Amino acid sequence: MAFREINSKMVEATVLPGQRLFSQRGAMLAYKGDVSFTPNLQGGQGGLMSMIGRRVTGEATPLMTVEGSGTVFFGHGGHHVHVINLTGDTLYVEADRLLAFEGTLRQGTMFMGSQGGVMGLVRGQVTGQGLFTTTLQGQGSVAVMAHGGVFEIPITPQRPVHVDPQAYVAHHGDVRNKLSAALGWREMVGRGSGEAFQLELSGNGTVFVQASEEKL
């Protein structure tokens, strides 16, 4: 495992020669050993097309490449940090929640509208998360940030999970997501329960939820 949780808000990463890490720019807190940090103009990896893709989609959180040999401590803005280990599947996460991830993972962007059709588009607008999300695929670990602690809910075909769009952090696995609206006339006249929109996740996988409805 590349990331070790030091406490709820800090992770430690071991960097070995020939193995790269990517992290959000400015997220390094301290390091030991011989480690270099280079700003990553492409905002990750995947070549030119991927870079243009990210620029256009607004999923272009500035990243840096971390190389060398030593130990690096990451943390950012006092947010809670949660480590997710991927074993070949794809993680869907907003770019601004990515603290650091291993170089073995392939980075990409996904158009949210491609899942859930029109509601996918609405989802981006309603949640303020935009229409695109970042994907990371392969074998390796990822450190994500959240406001408050993160907990996991398993998604099984029999039990779809509904998440408050503001509390949603990330998900992985073979999962379909769609925005479900509980809009009745009560919501329209401002007498709703405050739970008008929910993200419905179904299939097989895991969803990560933060203990707060505040954005980062």
Add this chain to the structure above:
Amino acid sequence: MFRLQGSKVLAVDMTGDAVKAKNGSMVAYDGQMNFKKLTGGGEGLRGMVTRRLTGEQMTVMEVKGHGTCWFADRASEINLVGLQGDKLYVESSNLLATDAGLRTGTTFTGLRGASQGNGLFTTTVEGHGQAAIMSDGPAVALRVSPQYPLIVDPGAYIAHQGNVRQSFQSGVTFRTFFGEGGGEAFQIRFEGDGLVYVQPSERNTIAGDL
């Protein structure tokens, strides 16, 4: 059926029963759930009027269904409180959820409320069941017994339960007004038999400035 998932998330397992929770505090659920806003805290017209008058306006929703529902609010720490027919006094801003069977109401707190900056009224929860209260940092439950009264900083107080009398005490002297106060000018004194929940943080109060 209330359980903590970590210290900041409340998980409630439901089989057709209901809970009352702070509006908008649901973060996720599985199974089948229904969310309904309760007018004025769910005690009919009288409750609503009291709430309007007292300013203890907590908007509450009723969640009913089959499955697990998770609640959280701004990453606050959550504490479970069991009630066996006794009464819990808590600021509405610190109340996250209660069993639907518990009755909620408001009471006059007198000077204490004013010193906390929370207003003159507080929320009461009564009956048999569980309640989830929130705190800034993990709260401790301190016992009050007839021999040992407890004195608490108004800004660190979050709730109390049991047969407890509270009074307000002031350590204001001429020094306070010359800017040489100890910073602990006001306290709440609890006497009787019960529990007082205290958080490791002090919200801003008028008293705190003295």
